[in-house]
Amino acid sequence: MVVEGYMDVIALHQAGFGGAVAPLGTALTEEQLAELWRMAPQPLLCFDGDKAGLRAAARAAELALPLLSPERSLGFVTLPAGEDPDTLVAKGGSGAFRTLLEAARPLSAVLYGMLAEKHPGGTPEARAALRHDLEDAAGKIPDKFLAGEYRRALLDSFFAGNRRPAPAPRQPWSPRGGAGGRGARPPAPALNLPRPGIDPAQVRQEQARCLLAITLAHPWLLGEVEEALASLELPEGMARRLQQAMLGWHGGTERLEAAALADHLEKMDPDGRPAAPVAAHAARGGEGSGPAAAGDAAMVVLLRPLPRRGGAAAGARGGGAGPCRHWQRGRADAADPAQRIARRPAPRRDGGGE
Numbered sequence: 001m002v003v004e005g006y007m008d009v010i011a012l013h014q015a016g017f018g019g020a021v022a023p024l025g026t027a028l029t030e031e032q033l034a035e036l037w038r039m040a041p042q043p044l045l046c047f048d049g050d051k052a053g054l055r056a057a058a059r060a061a062e063l064a065l066p067l068l069s070p071e072r073s074l075g076f077v078t079l080p081a082g083e084d085p086d087t088l089v090a091k092g093g094s095g096a097f098r099t100l101l102e103a104a105r106p107l108s109a110v111l112y113g114m115l116a117e118k119h120p121g122g123t124p125e126a127r128a129a130l131r132h133d134l135e136d137a138a139g140k141i142p143d144k145f146l147a148g149e150y151r152r153a154l155l156d157s158f159f160a161g162n163r164r165p166a167p168a169p170r171q172p173w174s175p176r177g178g179a180g181g182r183g184a185r186p187p188a189p190a191l192n193l194p195r196p197g198i199d200p201a202q203v204r205q206e207q208a209r210c211l212l213a214i215t216l217a218h219p220w221l222l223g224e225v226e227e228a229l230a231s232l233e234l235p236e237g238m239a240r241r242l243q244q245a246m247l248g249w250h251g252g253t254e255r256l257e258a259a260a261l262a263d264h265l266e267k268m269d270p271d272g273r274p275a276a277p278v279a280a281h282a283a284r285g286g287e288g289s290g291p292a293a294a295g296d297a298a299m300v301v302l303l304r305p306l307p308r309r310g311g312a313a314a315g316a317r318g319g320g321a322g323p324c325r326h327w328q329r330g331r332a333d334a335a336d337p338a339q340r341i342a343r344r345p346a347p348r349r350d351g352g353g354e
Contacts, residue, residue, distance in 0.1 A: 001017065001019050001020050001021070001043065001044040001045075001046055001077075001101075002020075002021055002022065002023070002028065002036065002043060002044070002045045002046065003020055003021075003022050003046050003047070003084075003085050004022060004023075004047055004048055004053065004056065004084065005022055005024070005084075005086075006022055006024055007086050008020070008022060008046075008084055008085040008086050009021065009022045010086075011085060011086040011089050011090070012085055012089065012097070014089075015089045015093070015094040015097065016094050017094070017097070019039075019040075020085075021036075027056065027059060028045075028056070028059070028060045028063065029063075030063065030067065033060075033063065033064060033067060034067075037072045041071055041072060041073065042072075042073045042074060042075050043074060043075070044074075044075045044076070044077050044101065044104055045057060045060050045074055045075070045076050045077070046076075046077040046079065046085060046100075046101075047060075047079070048079060048083070048084040049078070049079035049080050049081045049082055049083050049084070050081065050082060053079070053084075057076055057110065057114075058114045060074070061074070061076075061107060061110055061111050061114060064107065065111075065137060065140040065141055066140050066141070066142060068107075068141050068142075068143070068146060069142075069143050069146065070143060070145070070146055073106070073107055074107045075104040075105065075106060075107070076104060076105050076106075076107065076110045077100050077101055077103075077104050078100070078103075078105065079100065085097060088100075108150055108153045108154060108157075109157070111137055111150075111154065112134070112153075112154050112157045112158070115130060115133045115134060115137065116130060116161070118130075118133065119133070127158075130158065131155070131158060134151075134154040134155060134158060135151065137150070137154065138150040138151035138154055139151075201235070204234075204235050205235055205239070208234045208235055208239040209239070211229075211232075211234075212234075212239060212242050212243070212246075215229065215246060216242075216246070216258065216261065216262075217258060218258070219246070219250070219256050219257065219258055219260075219261045220256040220257075222246065222247075222250040222256065223250075223256065226247065226250060229243065229246075229247065230243075230247055242265075245264070245265060246261065249261060249264045249265075
């Protein structure tokens with residue numbers, strides 16, 4: 001703890017504050033600050049409460065800014081006006097001085113107060129000048145992260161001190177003549193509707209459904225999200241099988257088109273079996289019960305048959321409705337949220353168009 005004079009040091013040592021030192025009449029220097037930081041990471045500066053003491057504190061704050069680091073800072077003890085540590089201890093004892101030490105302010109708060117006194121008033125010019133000084137003060141700190149924190153703290157104080165008062169709350173409307181007057185409406189009954197519960201399994205199914213819908217409609221995305229898609233743990237059942245089927249198809253195809261992916265899924269499931277029975281089983285809701293069967297029933301919405309591009313000829317070639325006709329660019333199903341996703345042209349992997 002640094003005080004101004006040797007009489008203050010003697011009085012504080014007699015009161016039990018053995019860490020008090022003083023520069024003995026000279027201004028605090030960089031070398032003295034370095035010695036202080038060797039003994040403590042945040043020494044306290046305790047100057048008299050008169051104008052000379054306030055100027056000494058301001059000089060010490062400006063001197064310390066280029067020397068600060070995350071391990072070195074300063075604290076400031078503010079004495080009552082006209083008091084010094086010697087007189088304060090003589091009047092109130094060590095307890096009065098210890099109370100002041102516990103209320104020591106950080107350097108950022110002292111710095112803001114010092115700069116705000118230089119630019120009094122709330123005019124735009126005064127506020128702009130103060131903000132410039134705050135930015136300049138933070139810019140003197142060599143550590144960029146510490147400088148950023150000081151800049152944030154100083155500007156927070158700046159905006160808090162210039163914040164407009166909140167408007168008074170508006171009075172609730174009441175009809176002319178009071179609540180019981182003519183034309184008054186009875187108060188609306190309070191609605192106490194029960195909130196539906198959230199089923200985590202259903203949420204996961206819907207997330208997987210939307211994700212697979214996007215990928216099925218735009219398979220060219222697999223080139224960008226293949227690794228992320230493979231790392232996802234989708235729900236058991238059709239969602240997992242579709243995930244594996246799309247990843248396997250992407251590894252051996254050159255045509256990253258929705259039509260090519262649909263043809264693949266119509267012929268095979270991930271285990272190499274025809275996919276149509278799987279989709280039909282899911283469309284019926286499954287013969288069994290439980291989460292896996294319910295998940296398949298929900299996921300089959302992705303595979304609802306729709307006519308392919310090309311009309312009847314394409315339908316005849318594909319043998320009518322198939323489990324993945326839902327993804328061909330034909331009629332959009334407004335009941336399916338996935339179909340509201342914007343269609344984009346699917347570029348070929350070799351750089352050609354669709």
